[in-house]
Amino acid sequence: MSKSDYRNGQVNKKINxxxxxxxxxxxxxxxxxxxMPMIAVITYALQNGIEAYLKAxxxxxxxxxxxxxxxxxxxxxVINTIFGLFAAWTVTKFEFRGKQLLTTLIDIPFxxxxxxxxxxxxxxxxxxxxxxxxxxxxxIKIVFAVPGxxxxxxxxxxPFVSREIIPVLNAQGKDEEEAAALMGANGFKIFTKITLxxxxxxxxxxxxxxxxxxxxxxxxxxxxxxxxRGKTNTLPLHVEILYNEFKLTDAFAVSSILxxxxxxxxxxxxxxxxKAKKAGEC
Amino acid sequence: xxxxxxxxxxxxxFGNFKASNDVSFGIEKGKLIGLLGPSGSGKTTILRMIAxxxxxxxxxxxxxxxxxxxxxxxxxxxxxxxxxxxxxxxxNVFDNVAFGLNVQKKNKKEIKERVLELIKLVGLEGLENRxxxxxxxxQRQRVAFARAIAPNPQLLxxxxxxxxxxxxxxxxxxxxxxxMINKLGVTSIFVTHxxxxxxxxxxxxxxxxxxxxEQKGSPLEIYKNPSTPFVAQFIGESTVIEDYHKxxxxxxxxxxKKAVIxxxxxxxxKINEIKQYMSAAEEGVIEKISFRGSYLEVKVNVKGIILxxxxxxxxxxxxxxxxxxxxxxxxxxFDDKNAYLLExxxxxxxxxxxx
Numbered sequence: 192m193s194k195s196d197y198r199n200g201q202v203n204k205k206i207n208x209x210x211x212x213x214x215x216x217x218x219x220x221x222x223x224x225x226x227m228p229m230i231a232v233i234t235y236a237l238q239n240g241i242e243a244y245l246k247a248x249x250x251x252x253x254x255x256x257x258x259x260x261x262x263x264x265x266x267x268x269v270i271n272t273i274f275g276l277f278a279a280w281t282v283t284k285f286e287f288r289g290k291q292l293l294t295t296l297i298d299i300p301f302x303x304x305x306x307x308x309x310x311x312x313x314x315x316x317x318x319x320x321x322x323x324x325x326x327x328x329x330x331i332k333i334v335f336a337v338p339g340x341x342x343x344x345x346x347x348x349x350p351f352v353s354r355e356i357i358p359v360l361n362a363q364g365k366d367e368e369e370a371a372a373l374m375g376a377n378g379f380k381i382f383t384k385i386t387l388x389x390x391x392x393x394x395x396x397x398x399x400x401x402x403x404x405x406x407x408x409x410x411x412x413x414x415x416x417x418x419x420r421g422k423t424n425t426l427p428l429h430v431e432i433l434y435n436e437f438k439l440t441d442a443f444a445v446s447s448i449l450x451x452x453x454x455x456x457x458x459x460x461x462x463x464x465x466k467a468k469k470a471g472e473c
Numbered sequence: 474x475x476x477x478x479x480x481x482x483x484x485x486x487f488g489n490f491k492a493s494n495d496v497s498f499g500i501e502k503g504k505l506i507g508l509l510g511p512s513g514s515g516k517t518t519i520l521r522m523i524a525x526x527x528x529x530x531x532x533x534x535x536x537x538x539x540x541x542x543x544x545x546x547x548x549x550x551x552x553x554x555x556x557x558x559x560x561x562x563x564x565n566v567f568d569n570v571a572f573g574l575n576v577q578k579k580n581k582k583e584i585k586e587r588v589l590e591l592i593k594l595v596g597l598e599g600l601e602n603r604x605x606x607x608x609x610x611x612q613r614q615r616v617a618f619a620r621a622i623a624p625n626p627q628l629l630x631x632x633x634x635x636x637x638x639x640x641x642x643x644x645x646x647x648x649x650x651x652x653m654i655n656k657l658g659v660t661s662i663f664v665t666h667x668x669x670x671x672x673x674x675x676x677x678x679x680x681x682x683x684x685x686x687e688q689k690g691s692p693l694e695i696y697k698n699p700s701t702p703f704v705a706q707f708i709g710e711s712t713v714i715e716d717y718h719k720x721x722x723x724x725x726x727x728x729x730k731k732a733v734i735x736x737x738x739x740x741x742x743k744i745n746e747i748k749q750y751m752s753a754a755e756e757g758v759i760e761k762i763s764f765r766g767s768y769l770e771v772k773v774n775v776k777g778i779i780l781x782x783x784x785x786x787x788x789x790x791x792x793x794x795x796x797x798x799x800x801x802x803x804x805x806x807f808d809d810k811n812a813y814l815l816e817x818x819x820x821x822x823x824x825x826x827x828x
Contacts, residue, residue, distance in 0.1 A: 367562070369555070373546045385561055
């Protein structure tokens with residue numbers, strides 16, 4: 192073995208060691224932080240047998256909570272998708288004053304703690320809020336009611352869709368749209384024929400992330416809900432109540448619903464990512 | 474003469490940057506025009522304003538006698554080929570070319586006939602179902618061209634049509650595009666920063682610099698009679714010389730300090746090789762020789778002035794450090810505003826030597 196071969200061998204060995212350490216650290220971290228707790232949730236949920244598990248899951252309050260979670264999630268996703276498309280389109284296709292400010296404002300929910308978001312709505316629509324008299328006069332209930340929960344969920348998740356689309360639209364530039372406009376295509380045609388096919392995967396990805404976040408939202412919703420069982424309880428809130436009542440098995444059983452939903456979303460996410468990569472290659 | 478496209482006193486600024494400064498020119502119907510200038514000279518802005526993709530701050534744009542300032546881009550009857558083609562990447566070649574016709578709601582059969590005819594015209598038969606990402610640069614340009622002319626535009630605008638194509642294919646495409654436009658007879662304007670391209674393709678060249686029009690004329694006119702200092706320096710392989718009066722035969726003109734010289738204005742010969750014009754010849758020393766493929770580029774020092782000369786490979790071999798005779802036929806002198814051609818007076822009595 193010549194000297195340089197020997198040195199190359201040393202370098203290779205070093206690289207291999209680094210690789211092994213990094214992989215080991217990542218795997219151990221994920222095992223300890225994510226996989227173990229998930230296994231714990233499932234084991235606890237099934238601790239008293241499948242009968243007890245099904246009873247907890249089929250409980251009418253659990254079903255009500257699940258329904259509310261689905262309603263809040265669907266509303267948030269639909270509204271944020273529409274808003275996200277508009278915002279992303281505005282920010283990437285037009286030049287105007289305060290564009291930078293708008294982009295920053297979109298990110299506010301990422302920066303503000305959800306509890307504070309909840310308090311903002313209490314201060315706006317609650318008994319001491321400035322909109323209270325108007326709401327009272329028109330018999331509209333927001334705080335401690337379903338609209339409040341939907342509002343809080345929307346607030347917390349609204350950057351997800353636009354954040355995913357903006358980079359894609361930026362990378363695409365304006366040329367294709369301009370070309371289509373020059374040939375006389377109207378805005379709707381340009382959007383459906385040129386822009387939408389391009390952002391399809393990013394949009395879906397944003398929707399998936401938005402769904403995941405909306406389902407798990409706790410802080411903002413907790414402040415606004417008032418914890419009225421069967422009325423304003425979402426799944427995460429229901430889990431907390433059960434837990435505080437020392438009904439551990441029930442709490443974990445209900446949690447497992449959320450875990451299963453999360454796993455389904457992760458699978459969808461992976462499929463989308465895979466397809467998007469494929470679309471990007473051709 | 475009635476102009477098909479006319480710009481009158483166009484001004485356009487982006488923030489503090491003046492992209493067009495009182496731009497006025499006219500283009501005759503059926504002509505192929507090259508807008509030539511360095512990057513940032515405002516040529517693309519002019520093209521985009523004609524198309525309606527940008528709006529002038531002041532001034533008027535006329536197409537076919539109609540003021541189009543307030544006419545939306547889609548109603549101006551323009552075909553536009555973008556620099557990077559801007560092909561619709563999620564549509565195949567057929568749908569790309571058909572897009573403009575679909576928007577016009579022509580009937581399906583008519584569209585199909587026209588699209589297939591165009592695809593045949595640009596030589597892409599059999600590739601109708603390919604997507605833009607599956608085509609080469611040259612093929613994409615042909616698709617972009619077909620797409621632009623599909624709705625039968627009266628005016629075709631091309632933004633740097635050859636910039637994204639490799640050198641070999643570019644040559645081929647230049648003559649292809651020129652033939653194609655001549656065949657269709659559509660008035661066309663293309664933007665380029667490459668003078669060879671402009672000279673080879675255009676019927677007429679408009680030279681832009683710092684948002685203004687420097688000169689407009691046929692390629693030959695521009696090449697032979699640059700009318701401004703910028704054009705004199707920009708066109709050809711020009712070397713600026715500060716003290717031209719040192720050279721034999723060129724006395725200093727009043728107020729004029731600078732001159733431009735091109736390789737084709739100079740001839741070098743080995744000492745004692747020429748008999749004619751010995752009195753007009755300078756002596757110089759060869760400083761550098763670079764091989765350029767089909768010719769040699771020689772740098773020769775004459776009285777401290779470095780001149781660039783081209784030399785055929787067939788000529789007698791010269792070496793670095795060798796003393797040679799240098800004949801200068803002419804140069805362009807210029808002041809702040811104008812450029813003038815100055816022939817070497819020592820050669821005037823006998824003009825038989827020409828390159």
